[in-house]
Amino acid sequence: MTKISNSTAVMLAVLCVVASAPIAVAQQKSSDEEPLTRREFEEFLEEYRKFQAAHDKLRQENVQLRAEVAELKAGGGGPTPVDWREELRVLAIEERQYILDEVRDELRDATDSLLPGKTSFVLGGAGVVTFQDRQDVDSTFGVGIAPTLLWKPTDRLLLEAEIALGLTSDETFIELDYAQVSYLLNDYMTITGGKFLTPFNTFWERWHPSWINKSATIPLMYERGLIGPTGLGVQVRGGFPLGKTKLNYAVYYVNGPDFENTSFGTAGNLGFDNFRDNNNNKSFGARIGFLPIPELEFGYSFLTGRVGDSGSSDSGVDTFIQGVDFTYAREIQAIRGRLDFRAEAIWVDTDRAVFTGPFDPFTFDNKRSGWFVQGAYRPTLTDIRLGDSIELKNTEFVLRYEQVRESGPGTHGADHDRITFGVDYWIRPHIVWKAAYSHDNVSGDEDENGFFMQLAFGF
Amino acid sequence: MNTRVFAALLGLAVTVAVAAVTVGCQKKQSSSEITIAGDSSGPDPSVTREEVQNQAGALAWTQNCMRCHNLRNPNERSDREWDVIVHHMRVRANLTTEEHRLILRFLQSGN
Numbered sequence: 359m360t361k362i363s364n365s366t367a368v369m370l371a372v373l374c375v376v377a378s379a380p381i382a383v384a385q386q387k388s389s390d391e392e393p394l395t396r397r398e399f400e401e402f403l404e405e406y407r408k409f410q411a412a413h414d415k416l417r418q419e420n421v422q423l424r425a426e427v428a429e430l431k432a433g434g435g436g437p438t439p440v441d442w443r444e445e446l447r448v449l450a451i452e453e454r455q456y457i458l459d460e461v462r463d464e465l466r467d468a469t470d471s472l473l474p475g476k477t478s479f480v481l482g483g484a485g486v487v488t489f490q491d492r493q494d495v496d497s498t499f500g501v502g503i504a505p506t507l508l509w510k511p512t513d514r515l516l517l518e519a520e521i522a523l524g525l526t527s528d529e530t531f532i533e534l535d536y537a538q539v540s541y542l543l544n545d546y547m548t549i550t551g552g553k554f555l556t557p558f559n560t561f562w563e564r565w566h567p568s569w570i571n572k573s574a575t576i577p578l579m580y581e582r583g584l585i586g587p588t589g590l591g592v593q594v595r596g597g598f599p600l601g602k603t604k605l606n607y608a609v610y611y612v613n614g615p616d617f618e619n620t621s622f623g624t625a626g627n628l629g630f631d632n633f634r635d636n637n638n639n640k641s642f643g644a645r646i647g648f649l650p651i652p653e654l655e656f657g658y659s660f661l662t663g664r665v666g667d668s669g670s671s672d673s674g675v676d677t678f679i680q681g682v683d684f685t686y687a688r689e690i691q692a693i694r695g696r697l698d699f700r701a702e703a704i705w706v707d708t709d710r711a712v713f714t715g716p717f718d719p720f721t722f723d724n725k726r727s728g729w730f731v732q733g734a735y736r737p738t739l740t741d742i743r744l745g746d747s748i749e750l751k752n753t754e755f756v757l758r759y760e761q762v763r764e765s766g767p768g769t770h771g772a773d774h775d776r777i778t779f780g781v782d783y784w785i786r787p788h789i790v791w792k793a794a795y796s797h798d799n800v801s802g803d804e805d806e807n808g809f810f811m812q813l814a815f816g817f
Numbered sequence: 818m819n820t821r822v823f824a825a826l827l828g829l830a831v832t833v834a835v836a837a838v839t840v841g842c843q844k845k846q847s848s849s850e851i852t853i854a855g856d857s858s859g860p861d862p863s864v865t866r867e868e869v870q871n872q873a874g875a876l877a878w879t880q881n882c883m884r885c886h887n888l889r890n891p892n893e894r895s896d897r898e899w900d901v902i903v904h905h906m907r908v909r910a911n912l913t914t915e916e917h918r919l920i921l922r923f924l925q926s927g928n
Contacts, residue, residue, distance in 0.1 A: 480905075508905050787886075
């Protein structure tokens with residue numbers, strides 16, 4: 359093997375370094391000259407167009423100014439001194455307004471930063487004053503208020519509670535409507551624990567507050583308790599896009615309903631105020647909603663669990679409740695206003711049980727069902743006024759038809775139909791005066807009529 | 818577990834699984850994909866990014882909030898209060914993070 363001298367080795371090494379330099383530079387140059395991504399090119403194009411538009415505008419102004427100056431020099435009757443003073447006055451006002459806006463924004467930011475701590479608390483809620491006059495029942499006024507407390511200690515954590523205060527025939531009642539803690543797990547999932555509005559169909563969870571419910575009455579199937587408003591347990595919920603559509607879901611695990619088995623008139627009814635579970639078997643439920651377009655939503659819900667007391671003869675009685683819901687709400691030019699259409703249905707299937715009490719034992723096929731359809735129309739695109747202060751576009755017409763079918767003894771097993779027509783006047787988006795008239799048809803009983811008025815407000 | 822419960826759970830699980838797989842294969846939706854009407858020559862170069870965001874926020878606000886209730890005036894609440902309220906509505910109405918962000922920004926810019 360030929361020995362390589364030291365000097366040759368050094369020369370070779372230097373040659374290698376010198377030869378590699380242009381390669382390194384070429385690589386650096388090529389990385390600088392990597393083609394732009396489409397996003398970067400479009401951003402550059404957008405900036406260039408803005409620059410071009412600004413440049414064109416400046417050029418036009420320059421041409422105009424030159425023409426005006428030339429006219430002045432020629433004494434050809436340019437803008438009169440009065441016009442210039444008017445323009446200066448307008449500019450001064452605009453500048454003052456701009457400064458005031460800036461000062462207002464800075465003051466607001468400064469004030470906000472002075473608020474103690476970093477947690478945030480909001481008080482909201484709803485209230486209502488009512489009047490009702492039902493056939494064969496004394497007419498009466500009523501009032502209720504339900505403050506909602508929201509506290510957000512961190513970006514992902516939210517604590518909320520609602521308390522209902524109202525009046526019964528001879529006393530004030532106070533109830534904990536709901537109290538829950540929610541944690542945002544990720545973009546599409548939230549975990550919640552506590553007493554929460556049951557995500558079964560949409561009425562209780564989304565539009566039961568008096569200032570959101572367009573009718574002065576609540577749907578019959580909820581009035582009759584086919585399903586209760588709340589559950590005590592845990593849930594996971596969220597929504598996510600599905601292409602151009604959207605899916606939302608809620609899955610929950612709660613104490614569940616209990617079961618009335620000693621009273622003849624309400625035998626087989628489910629009770630949803632089950633704050634301490636009556637058995638060791640929790641109830642499981644879920645709702646899934648699909649929105650093919652933003653204005654339209656279909657939903658399916660179910661809730662199932664054991665309802666009999668532990669250690670009792672009814673300890674094996676289960677219930678399975680299903681529901682469907684439909685919502686369509688849209689402003690439609692052709693009808694010069696907004697249409698709000700809702701429909702929901704519930705089916706309750708509870709296992710047979712033997713009912714005993716101060717009556718002969720009996721049993722029956724314990725099934726209940728109910729449904730309603732409701733349409734509301736508000737002529738939001740009209741300018742018709744009725745007098746000085748009443749605008750037709752703040753008026754809303756509501757019509758609801760509903761049925762409840764129940765099996766069981768006596769009036770408990772009655773078929774009940776109701777039609778309700780109402781007119782609302784929206785004083786503000788969250789303050790509404792409602793009037794409604796309902797006609798009830800109860801099998802085996804006299805027809806009932808009722809007149810209702812409400813002033814409802816959200817705050 | 819009885820048959821009807823199993824059938825309901827299976828149906829729900831299959832629906833959610835199909836939806837989750839479909840979502841996973843879709844491009845993630847972002848506010849920059851929301852198209853604001855413009856002329857055929859392309860987006861209006863004088864419209865700023867902030868205006869585009871506000872238009873997207875207004876759209877999200879009307880599409881989600883109006884399904885249940887009338888729209889409240891953004892001037893009613895401060896920025897901090899809207900932060901809490903929109904978080905509450907995100908939970909109640911099952912909004913996505915993107916919808917939450919757009920609606921909050923729109924309300925805070927409008928008060």
